[in-house]
Amino acid sequence: MEFDVEKSVVLVSFLTSFFAVFLAAGIVIGVPSIANEFGMNNVVQNWIITIALLVVAVFTLPAGQISGKFGVKKSLVAGVIVFLIGSIGACLSFSSTSFLFFRVIQGIGGAFSNVASMAMVVQAIKPQNRGKALGFTVTGVYLAGSLSPVICGFLVYNFGWRAMFYFTIPFFVLCIALMILRIPGDWKTYENDKIDSIGYLIYGIGILLFIYGFTSLMTTMGKLCVLIGFILLIVFAYYETRVNTPAFNMRLFKNMKFTSSNVAALCSYLAVASLTTILNYHFQYVRGWNAQMAGLILIVTPIIMAIMAPNSGRLSDRIHPQKLAAIGMAIATLALFILIFLDANTPIWLIVVAMVLQGIGMGLFTSPNTNAIMSSVPPNETPNASAAQSAMRTIGQTMSLGLLTLVFAWIMGSLKLSSQHASMVVQASQIVCIICTIICIIAIFASLVGIRSKDEFNIEKPA
Secondary structure: OOHHHHHHHHHHHHHHHHHHHHHHOOOOOHHHHHHHHOOOHHHHHHHHHHHHHHHHHHHHHHHHHHHHEEEEEEEEEEEEEHHHHHHHHHHHOOHHHHHHHHHHHHHHHHHHHHHHHHHHHHHOOOOHHHHHHHHHHHHHHHHHHHHHHHHHHHHHHHHHOHHHHHHHHHHHHHHHHHHHHHHOOOOOOEEOOOOOOOHHHHHHHHHHHHHHHOOOOOOOOHHHHHHHHHHHHHHHHHHOOOOOOOOOHHHHHHHHHHHHHHHHHHHHHHHHHHHHHHHHHHHHHHHHOOHHHHHHHHHHHHHHHHHHHHHHHHHHHOOOHHHHHHHHHHHHHHHHHHOOOOOOOOHHHHHEEEEEHHHHHHHHHHHHHHHHHHHOOHHHHHHHHHHHHHHHHHHHHHHHHHHHHHHHHHHHHHOOOOOOHHHHHHHHHHHEEEEHHOOOOOOOHHHHHHOOOOOOOOOOOOO
């Protein structure tokens, strides 16, 4: 019975991760079609992706405490239901405003799904098999990234962008049914904790202002938002050390292994998250390919990741996970360096080489780094660790796309993205790749710092 529950937990985690990422990756392919239908300029167009990630970033830390208090399975079911509502609403959108609103709903559901899914795997699976289970879950992420460009490219090209959302609806219903019928009981670690609503409010406003300001940093309002957001995040960190039941246990960051792994995660996602969008823009706006053709070549990186992730997860149960993570980031850095020179004359074979290297690097990094984070805290802190890991990923992804938006707005102003402005697309893409290469190098050093750390299971909540 215990083995059946473990298999069901891993399967549900795999499926929820798969279809959430399937839509997220599909949105990248569908962005030009969505923007064209609703008449969006390049700034609003980039918000199609960024807004959902921003909402996930806002709700991720609260999701950690809430799922620990009310149960990770209940939180996962609720998260998938909310995400499903957002998907149905996106299908029925009639304007850019309504579409972006339902992307916000998807973001709320995604935050709870991300945190609860990972926490459930860690709590349900024995420690000696944890890396393997996490690797399988991460494989779902990368397998979705592999299949999504092909399937969504086909759907968008032949049936329109709404077909992407309709396609996923039955599978989310299946995930909900599996959780209710195949996974008995629940896991609660903060059942007696009070909800830290003040902490949620400070963090939510702080991260919202910081990331929003980052995407419009060239304006006075953007600079002001970044400053206020940064101050509020400092206030949040201080406040959380003074309350008995914090929204997030900041003392976890006294553990160097936990801290360095999270810094590496933040930098890695900040460095690579915008690459799919950059390559998609390159293929569609610079090369003049359609969505289906772009989708076919964009599967290269996630296919390699899907192959690497389960193997690196198993390896991380036997080899120091941060050694594997550091090697992975070094390979990903090489991929980014190649893409610095991306232009209309770059050979396709060289672009594919860079995509393969990125897949190997991130596939070797993600599962071991996740294992390092989740294994560096005591069992009762797994929802917090999952929330931190999810927050680093989402904040990194959001800031990466924010960086993309910022650079494209700087180069193109409010011009609409099109093949007529291909030279500007190339220039903006090269600048983003230069910045991301530097960030990737920082991620390597963060992983190396964690190798020397012996900190583990020494964290307590504030008295």
